Amino acid sequence: MKVTLNVWRQAGPESPGKMIAYELVGISEHMSFLEMLDVLNEELSERGEEPVEFDSDCREGICGMCGLVINGVAHGPEVTTTCQLHMRSFRDGDTITIEPWRAKAFPVIKDLVVDKTAMDRIVAAGGYISVNTGAAQDANATLVPKPDADRAFTAAACIGCGACIAACPNASGMFFTAAKIVHLGMLPQGQPERLSRVVNMLNQHDAEGFGGCQNVGECAAVCPKEIPLDVISQLNADLSRSWRRGG
Numbered sequence: 001m002k003v004t005l006n007v008w009r010q011a012g013p014e015s016p017g018k019m020i021a022y023e024l025v026g027i028s029e030h031m032s033f034l035e036m037l038d039v040l041n042e043e044l045s046e047r048g049e050e051p052v053e054f055d056s057d058c059r060e061g062i063c064g065m066c067g068l069v070i071n072g073v074a075h076g077p078e079v080t081t082t083c084q085l086h087m088r089s090f091r092d093g094d095t096i097t098i099e100p101w102r103a104k105a106f107p108v109i110k111d112l113v114v115d116k117t118a119m120d121r122i123v124a125a126g127g128y129i130s131v132n133t134g135a136a137q138d139a140n141a142t143l144v145p146k147p148d149a150d151r152a153f154t155a156a157a158c159i160g161c162g163a164c165i166a167a168c169p170n171a172s173g174m175f176f177t178a179a180k181i182v183h184l185g186m187l188p189q190g191q192p193e194r195l196s197r198v199v200n201m202l203n204q205h206d207a208e209g210f211g212g213c214q215n216v217g218e219c220a221a222v223c224p225k226e227i228p229l230d231v232i233s234q235l236n237a238d239l240s241r242s243w244r245r246g247g
Contacts, residue, residue: 001027001087005040006097007052010108017108019097029088033076034059034066036087053111059083061224064159067166068112069099074163074222081161081224101162103171104209116162118208119176123160125204126197127180129189142188152186155179157225164219170211175219177205178235179227185238195242198235 002025010017024043027036034056041051057065061081070076076085090096098112106114134141144152158179165173181198184190190197213232220229 001029001090001092003027003036003087003090003093004095006095007040007112008099009052009111010100012110013107027087029086031087032059032083033068033070033085033087034083053109053113055113056083062159064161067101067114067161067163069101069166071097074101074166075161075224079222079224079226081159084224101166103162103165104211105171105173106162106165114162116160118210119160119162119173121208122173122177122201122204123180126193126200127184129184129187129193131189131192133189144187148186152183155183155186155227155231158183158223158227159225161224163222163224165210167218167222168211168213169216169218170214172213172219173205173208173210174213174232174235175223175227175229177201178231181238182231182234185234195238195245198238199242202235202239 002023005022005024006019007022008017009020022040024036024040027039031039034054037052037054044051055065055067057063059066061084064081066082067075068082070082070085075082077089078085100106100108100112101114101116103114105118106116108114156179158176160176162176164175165171168175181201184197185194215229215232217229220227
């Protein structure tokens, strides 16, 4: 395959950025998208040019580190992580535009790498259970109804990649925050802090500069783990309960 890449290059957080075009020839359709970027960086290094910076870790769709806006879509044309996207999703001769996540709360560090620690601070604000639930051998001591367990597992699938935020017109982190709240809120161990959790995490969400949710639904559409949009409804229900109790 032959492809033309329009890549966002930015030297640092305070530097102006711009798109730069690169042409690659001989790309295999079986390569992952990140492997294709590896090839680009090898060619740049051989020419004495600075490689393109991008995030990756496990390259198995598990860690949530990778994340690029590809042709205007978070993670690209397939509902998967960037590392699991393959070049067979494109055609020979295609022009591919590659940008970093675009959000006020995700400042660009360099090129395609953004600072996503705002999401970590949301979790630190309330995404935990502080009650003593025993050790591993006590895991089955408290029975959890299967529908509750299934919903908790579904929400817990969130890998914190940030695609939902990059796709949202308001750069809202509500979908990510809701997944973390629903995950713990469906479990018996999560009940003591359930209402304070939603208040604390939403307060941190707003403090980080994320936008408001208008239920556009782009967040769920690009989620690589296919978490349902109605986690936001459950977040709002918990928030309403906290208000009624004076939280």
